[in-house]
Amino acid sequence: MSTISLRLPDSLHEAVRELTKKERTSINQFITIALAEKLSALMTEDYLAERAKRGDRARFERAMAKVADVEPEKQDRLPGGTAERIRLDCESAANRGAPHRSDRSAA
Numbered sequence: 604m605s606t607i608s609l610r611l612p613d614s615l616h617e618a619v620r621e622l623t624k625k626e627r628t629s630i631n632q633f634i635t636i637a638l639a640e641k642l643s644a645l646m647t648e649d650y651l652a653e654r655a656k657r658g659d660r661a662r663f664e665r666a667m668a669k670v671a672d673v674e675p676e677k678q679d680r681l682p683g684g685t686a687e688r689i690r691l692d693c694e695s696a697a698n699r700g701a702p703h704r705s706d707r708s709a710a
Contacts (some may be wrong), residue, residue: 609634660697
């Protein structure tokens with residue numbers, strides 16, 4: 604196990620101190636988990652980018668052509684036009700030759 608010295612702005616230090624007190628955990632544990640989550644998100648993004656490079660649009664289209672064109676069951680439907688927005692976004696990305704990224708949320 605390694606020990607590091609970390610400089611934090613006072614406001615951030617106070618916020619993490621209050622949060623860890625309320626959550627009954629240590630600042631060390633909080634920072635360790637936050638760092639692990641961020642590393643995981645970045646590594647996942649790299650992994651998915653590498654997988655996307657191996658993608659084949661023609662094979663994807665052939666596979667999708669085998670899927671029945673039926674309405675989803677009620678419990679599987681997306682709310683309020685979401686499915687149409689996703690479909691248009693995917694078509695737009697495909698037309699640009701760009702990989703589709705419907706969610707680029709920060710980790």
